[in-house]
Amino acid sequence: MTRKKKRTPPSTTAGAPIESALARFQPLLAPEDYAALLAELDRPLYPAFRANSLKCDPDLALPRWAARYGWQLAAVPYCPTGRWVTRSETPISATPEHRLGFYYIQDAASMLPPELFDFSRASAPLILDLAASPGGKTTHITARSGDRGLVIANDSSADRITALRIVLSTWGSINNAVTHFPGEKFGAWFPETFDYVLLDAPCSMQGIRTTESHPMRAITDHEISALAARQARLLASAFLALRPGGQVVYSTCTLTPEEDEGVLDVLLRQFPGAVRIEDLQSRLPTRAPGLSGAGPREFDPAVQGAARLWPHRFGTSGFFAASITKTASVSAPTLDAPSRPLERTGFEPLTPAETRDILQIFQDAYGFDLNAPLTTQDLSLWRRGPRLFAFPNAYLERFSALPVQSLGLPLGEEGSDGFQLAHEWAARFGLRFQNGVLTLDEIQSQAWLRGEDLPLSAAHPDGATLVIRDEWDRNLGRGRVQGERLKNLYPRR
Ligand SMILES: C[S@@+](CC[C@H](N)C(=O)[O-])C[C@H]1O[C@@H](n2cnc3c(N)ncnc32)[C@H](O)[C@@H]1O
Incomplete structure (x- = not known):
């Protein structure tokens, strides 16, 4: 296996040598484990990604991508759609599949928490992130x-909402x-409501290994206790x-036990008889148990069921995850959630006749049965001005007054020259379209990916939006017919 050439130097962003940051962890490991940890830190981290099963069949797509882009892939043991890239001719950040959300680049450790959910407990689950x-x-x-x-995806940081919206729409969710x-409010606003909750908590980021997304920085004891x-x-x-009966996954990208096991210990004391921490050890490639204690503090033995990913366990960054089942109802004071009905923000539902018209447009223009996702995913069509959207009925029925930053997925736009398919919808479903598809040869697709418009040889209705593929069956977004040219709408981002 070849290693990633550019490696991050083993220092904290504050400039302090990593040895000083490591001092707090040495007492938590047996001498041979600590030596293994130091050896692991000398090895660079392979980049990793996770294939999007909403847009492709990973079993078919992964070998195709590997062949096309010269990737050598290694399976992430606890995540069937995750792969490390141990050698690459084309960087994983430089492909159309990445730009169109066919995979997400992510540290392999971060793939563990979502894999811990047992989604067989509800067929159309209410999930809170x-x-x-x-x-x-x-x-x-x-x-x-x-x-x-x-899935309600919440974050309290205004600066980070745009990134969240872009990531979800690129994924095609x-x-x-x-x-x-503030996440602290949801318990009082929506008591005993969700089937699943993920808390991937803001933490001290002491993952021991410095990566671009998780810089290891010097941290004080005071900061750790506040976090x-x-x-x-x-x-x-x-x-x-x-x-009750639902599942919380709690995770952090830090290894300080005052967070991690310490926080689980607080939960066990706060809700006695209602918390069961699952023992994850049999679900991991090798055991990676939580700590029994740290310094003078002893934790409830149940926290050892959590997964404490020291970097040398699976060659990842340091990480912690726990799966918690609520075994009994608990009562606590409730509060009214904020309220701003969708209709007050300019949205309105399509009438049944308008919905039928849109279904017909998809059938005629693309040979695509729009009714299939509307039914299986339980969606309704809404509009704001000329823009059309698919919204989840679970939101409309259960949370319709909760103010949102974004909802569902754009479907398209009604314009003077007809219906224009949205990029997000083309990127999610375009490979299933039967008509309205233009397939490019290798030279054309290179020009297309450079952002060039293309001459059109066959006649297409002026103003129509076509979905674009190439001979490798790659989804290359959309283009708009303008006379004898195809205007390039491939995303530049
Ligand atoms: C570790 S990051 C989450 C990473 C994300 N789960 C992912 O996989 O891409 C923690 C997030 O918590 C947010 N945060 C911090 N305090 C919060 C609070 N009180 N309520 C909700 N979110 C909060 C931060 O803005 C940050 O985006």
């Missing part, structure tokens, strides 16, 4: 749950709502928002 931005784990959850029911609230206290409040909120 309490601290979701930029949305990597939300995309994983939508794929694993089949994009049914509803429909059954989602993005919200912007642990915030996580305990968020986890209590997640737990209160969960229905």
